[in-house]
Amino acid sequence: MKFRGKIMDVACLNHFTRVITTISKLTKMCVLRLTPDNLFFVLSGKVANGGVSMWCELSQENFFDEFQMEGVSPEDNEICLEVTPENLSRALKTVQNAKAVKLKLTKKHCPCLTIAAELPTLSSVSRIVTHDVPVDVIPRRLWHEFKEPSMPDFDVSIYLPPLKTMKNVVDRMKNLSNFLVMEANLNGEMNLKIDTDLVSVTTHFKDLGNPPWGDEASQDRGPSQIRDPDAMAQTRVDIRKLQQFLMGQQVNPSKAMCNIVHERVVHLILLHEDVSLQYFIPAVA
Amino acid sequence: MDCVVTGGNVKVLAKAIHSLSRIGDELYVEPQEDGLALRSVNSSRSAYACFLFAPLFFSRYTIPSGPAFRCKMAIKSVQAVFRSLATLEKTVEKCHIELDEQKNRLTFTLHCKHGLMKTHNLSFQDSESLQAVFDKDSYANVFRSHPRLLVDTVVHFSPSLEEVTVSVSDDQMWVKNHVEDEADRSKAMLTELCLASDEFDNFSVQVHNSVTFCLKELRGLLVFAESTGLPISMYFDEPGRPVVLSVTDSVLEGNFVLATLSDDTDQRKNNTKRARTTPPPAPDDFMNDDMDSYLIAMDTSIMPGPSASRPPSPPLVNSTCLNHTAAANHRTRLHSEEEDEEEETVDSCGPPNKKFCSLFFGSVLPPSSQMTTQPLTGQEVLASDSEDDVQ
Numbered sequence: 001m002k003f004r005g006k007i008m009d010v011a012c013l014n015h016f017t018r019v020i021t022t023i024s025k026l027t028k029m030c031v032l033r034l035t036p037d038n039l040f041f042v043l044s045g046k047v048a049n050g051g052v053s054m055w056c057e058l059s060q061e062n063f064f065d066e067f068q069m070e071g072v073s074p075e076d077n078e079i080c081l082e083v084t085p086e087n088l089s090r091a092l093k094t095v096q097n098a099k100a101v102k103l104k105l106t107k108k109h110c111p112c113l114t115i116a117a118e119l120p121t122l123s124s125v126s127r128i129v130t131h132d133v134p135v136d137v138i139p140r141r142l143w144h145e146f147k148e149p150s151m152p153d154f155d156v157s158i159y160l161p162p163l164k165t166m167k168n169v170v171d172r173m174k175n176l177s178n179f180l181v182m183e184a185n186l187n188g189e190m191n192l193k194i195d196t197d198l199v200s201v202t203t204h205f206k207d208l209g210n211p212p213w214g215d216e217a218s219q220d221r222g223p224s225q226i227r228d229p230d231a232m233a234q235t236r237v238d239i240r241k242l243q244q245f246l247m248g249q250q251v252n253p254s255k256a257m258c259n260i261v262h263e264r265v266v267h268l269i270l271l272h273e274d275v276s277l278q279y280f281i282p283a284v285a
Numbered sequence: 286m287d288c289v290v291t292g293g294n295v296k297v298l299a300k301a302i303h304s305l306s307r308i309g310d311e312l313y314v315e316p317q318e319d320g321l322a323l324r325s326v327n328s329s330r331s332a333y334a335c336f337l338f339a340p341l342f343f344s345r346y347t348i349p350s351g352p353a354f355r356c357k358m359a360i361k362s363v364q365a366v367f368r369s370l371a372t373l374e375k376t377v378e379k380c381h382i383e384l385d386e387q388k389n390r391l392t393f394t395l396h397c398k399h400g401l402m403k404t405h406n407l408s409f410q411d412s413e414s415l416q417a418v419f420d421k422d423s424y425a426n427v428f429r430s431h432p433r434l435l436v437d438t439v440v441h442f443s444p445s446l447e448e449v450t451v452s453v454s455d456d457q458m459w460v461k462n463h464v465e466d467e468a469d470r471s472k473a474m475l476t477e478l479c480l481a482s483d484e485f486d487n488f489s490v491q492v493h494n495s496v497t498f499c500l501k502e503l504r505g506l507l508v509f510a511e512s513t514g515l516p517i518s519m520y521f522d523e524p525g526r527p528v529v530l531s532v533t534d535s536v537l538e539g540n541f542v543l544a545t546l547s548d549d550t551d552q553r554k555n556n557t558k559r560a561r562t563t564p565p566p567a568p569d570d571f572m573n574d575d576m577d578s579y580l581i582a583m584d585t586s587i588m589p590g591p592s593a594s595r596p597p598s599p600p601l602v603n604s605t606c607l608n609h610t611a612a613a614n615h616r617t618r619l620h621s622e623e624e625d626e627e628e629e630t631v632d633s634c635g636p637p638n639k640k641f642c643s644l645f646f647g648s649v650l651p652p653s654s655q656m657t658t659q660p661l662t663g664q665e666v667l668a669s670d671s672e673d674d675v676q
Contacts, residue, residue, distance in 0.1 A: 087474040094441045110471040119437075125481035129441050132475040 001079050001137070003034055003105040006066040013101055016063045017092040018250040019056070019275055024085035025248025026054055026279065031138060031146045032113075034069055034079040037061070041085065042146045051282040052241055055149055062274035072140055079105065080143055082136040083113060091115045091131035099126065110134050149280065152267055154259035155233035158184040159209045160268070163256055166192075167246035169203045174239050176201065179284060182242070182266055183234035184258065186210050186227055194239075211257050233262040235283045242266075245279050253277075286316040286354060289345040290380045295395075298380065299367035300509045301336045301539065306360045307505025308334045308541075313415045314391070315355040316348040320537075324415045325360060331544035332502045333417040342536040354384065357412035358391065366393045366405045376401075417542045421529055424520035426453055426494065429487035432510035432517050434480070439504060441476055448546070449503075451521070451528075452495030456482040463497045463546070486516060496521050497546035498528050506530050506541045521545070 007013045023030060023041050033040040038059055045053035060067045071077035095101055095117035106114040112132040119127040138146075160166060169192055173180055177194035184190040188209050193202040245268060253270035260266055263283055270277040290298050301323060305312060309325040309332075316322075320339040326332065340346040348354075367373055379396040390406040397403065421427075438460055442449065448463040461477040482488035510517050510532050521528040525547025531540045 084474075090443060091474065091476070108475070112475075121481075121484055123481055123483040125483060127437075127478065127480060127484070129476065129478040131441075132477075134471055134474065 001072055001105065002068070002070040003079055003103075004066070004068050005060065005064040005103045006100060007063060007103075008065045008100045010096075012063045012065075013092070013098065014096060016058075017089065017096065019058060019277075020085055020092060021089040022248050022250045022277070023054070023056055024089040025250075026244060027052075027085065029082060029084055030054065032081045032083045032135075033146060034081075035071075036067075036069060036077060039063075040146075040148075044145050045149075045280060045282065050238065050241060053149060053280045055276075055278040057148075057276045059274050076140060076143075078143070080138040080140075080146060081105075081111075081113065082138055083133065087131075087133040088113070088115070091133060095119065095129060105135075106132070108132050111137050149278070152259065152261045152265055152280075154267065155227070155262045156184045156186055157211050157213060157257060157259045158188065158190055159211060160256040160258050161190070161205045161208060163246055163249050163253075167243075167249070170239065170243050170246055173201060173203075174243055178239055179236055180239040180242060181234050181236045182258070182260065183232040184208075184260055185232050186229040189232075190258075191232070211255075233260045235260050235263060235266050235281075236285075237266055237281045238284055241281045245281070251275060251277065286321075286349055286382070286384045287345065287347045288316075288321060288343045288382050290342070290382070291344045291378065293374075294342060295367075295377050295380045296370065296374050297342075297513055297537070298338070299370055299373055300512045301338075301537075302360070302363055302367055303370070304505040304509040304539075305334055305336065306364050307508070308332050308502055310360055311357045312360040312363050313355065313357045313412055314409070315353070315414065317353075318348065321346070326415055326417075327502075332499060333415075333542045334502070334506070334540065335417070336537060336539045339536045339538075349384070355412055355414055356391065356409035357415075358407055358409040362405075362407050363393075366395070366407075417527075419527065419529055419540075419542050421518075421520050421531065421540075424529065425491035425522040427487065427489045427518065427520050428458070428485050429516050429518045430485040432507055432515070434484055435503070435517060436507050436511055438478055438480065439500065439507065441478055442500060443474075446500055448497050449500050450495055450497040452493075453490050454493055455490055456488070458482070458485075458488075459495075487518075492522050494521070494523055496524050496526075496528055498543040502541055502543050503530065506532070506539070509539060 007016060020041075027043045029043075031040075031042040031044075033042060038057055040058075041054065041056040043052065043054035045051050069077075069079060071079055092101070092115065095115070098117035098119050100118045102114075102116045104114050104116070106112050108114070111134070113135050115131045115133065117129050119129060121127045170180065173192065173194045176199055177196050179194070181193040181195070182190070183193065188207050190205045190208055191202050192205075194200070249270075251270055251272050253272045255269075255271040257269045257271075258266060259269070265283060266281045268279040268281070270279075302312065305323060305325040309327045311325060313324040313326075314321070315324070317337075320337045320342065322335060322337050324333070324335040326334075376397045377395050378398065381392075381394040381396065383392045383394070384390075385392050385406070388406070389408070391409050393405040393407065395403040395405075439449075442462055446462050448465075450459075450461050450463045452459045452461075458480045459477055460480070462473075462475060464473045464475065506517065513532070513534070515532040515534055518531050518533075519528065520531075524545055527542045527544050529540060529542050531538065533539075
């Protein structure tokens with residue numbers, strides 16, 4: 001198992017750092033899967049995580065000037081590591097002005113993802129800083145837990161309003177309730193609702209638009225094609241999970257969407273050229 | 286005592302008090318012939334800091350002619366006088382510090398723009414003289430640099446990090462975070478920074494050594510040094526002997542004396558982990574593109590193991606790690622043979638329990654009636670436990 005990557009472009013480094021910082025706001029631990037073409041940050045929906053799962057996909061070409069890896073075996077040319085994204089984020093944040101940053105899998109006192117940066121100095125010699133972030137190597141027999149989640153058969157898919165606006169609304173609502181109902185229809189309308197003994201609050205968004213999912217997406221959705229455009233699909237979620245997602249946002253997505261499976265799950269998708277982030281929040285009763 | 290600080294010097298004084306507040310809870314004030322001394326020490330007496338402002342720093346400086354006056358006061362209340370550094374710089378024209386003997390108060394008066402005057406009457410306690418004894422000239426390793434270099438260095442470490450280890454060779458200095466617990470080492474992020482000697486104004490090394498000390502106090506000094514732009518000098522030699530950080534100027538001198546870790550087991554641990562780094566890495570390490578840094582024989586078959594709820598690290602990782610440690614140990618031993626002097630110290634050391642050596646036993650004081658008659662030096666005791674061990 002070998003891995004080494006090098007980022008030399010400041011903009012790429014900055015972007016990469018922001019993606020990782022976003023992830024660090026969503027989860028304490030996650031799995032980093034390295035393949036010859038991609039990096040994946042994965043959180044599988046276990047009870048310990050509150051049932052939330054995450055899938056973030058980066059194309060290595062868009063970030064790395066050099067990227068070499070050798071997986072467990074030629075057939076399984078992948079590396080799977082459990083990492084603490086906050087450590088990576090912290091390490092990367094301090095080397096934003098680096099001339100070059102290297103990421104490599106190393107064996108120090110334990111398996112580590114080493115971030116080595118060459119910092120500019122006034123003297124002739126560069127300053128080198130290395131951060132060894134301990135990782136756990138995940139054995140192959142557990143890999144199946146970290147596969148890409150399949151797109152759920154959603155009832156309604158809708159574009160999200162500006163995330164900042166949504167964050168402001170959710171932040172206020174969080175003071176009033178622990179749970180929030182997200183509902184949307186095929187008419188471009190979305191509501192965020194809280195309902196407690198004392199107060200009911202609903203924020204209405206309209207004209208959001210519904211993303212056209214191609215044939216393949218609609219294949220299994222016989223019922224939804226004849227779905228009443230005004231009929232709402234709704235899911236009640238833990239408001240903190242949604243807030244966490246909105247708060248950590250540093251990616252500035254070009255597209256933000258939400259798929260709702262009635263009473264089951266909210267599937268949030270952020271797309272930004274080379275990065276996609278999917279986040280699943282399960283329904284609570 | 287009666288002294289007046291004007292202009293930009295007010296900010297310098299304020300910064301000094303702020304950085305002293307990073308050390309301890311009390312400010313020791315002692316007007317001396319050679320200037321006003323402000324000192325602080327932490328509760329475990331493992332860190333001490335002193336600023337001495339020469340009479341020339343002040344536009345007026347007079348000290349009582351009678352018996353030496355010295356006092357201590359809560360540093361928080363003095364900090365409150367200089368609370369907002371930003372407005373201080375813009376508004377305060379003059380600061381007047383005066384001892385009101387009748388009311389037994391130390392009065393700070395800030396003369397601000399537009400004739401505004403703020404007066405703080407602070408109560409104080411009589412105190413012993415607080416004085417650490419250290420001789421900067423006796424240190425083997427001396428460095429001097431612009432504060433920026435150290436500021437840029439500490440920025441890489443997490444704010445919650447307590448201690449750093451500094452190691453030196455002839456032409457390089459490594460700074461890394463110190464992880465106390467062996468068990469934590471597999472979880473904690475290790476950060477290491479390498480500075481070349483030519484980044485320093487002065488880099489003189491006689492002993493290749495490494496010392497571990499608290500980062501918090503260093504950060505405190507950096508606050509001061511950065512705002513004044515004064516170069517920082519650093520003095521250290523063997524572990525256990527305090528490290529001295531100082532800033533000097535024609536009208537002021539600041540010295541921070543910080544205990545270093547001397548625990549021998551810790552030292553050995555350090556050596557073990559340093560076995561990897563002590564032989565200075567090749568200068569082109571960063572550019573060195575070998576990919577073989579990590580290689581694991583991973584069993585790809587299904588292994589019987591605990592339930593899948595938490596991915597256990599594969600047993601093979603452990604065994605290779607062990608081998609690695611063994612090899613490292615071996616190397617340490619070789620390394621130690623070269624420096625058998627050091628090895629002896631380690632072996633002969635007493636109980637390995639103590640963390641930081643106390644710097645001072647200085648507060649053991651005669652009753653205050655004797656204070657004035659006793660020669661000052663008699664009360665100033667300074668020794669570190671480890672020095673005793675070493676000798």
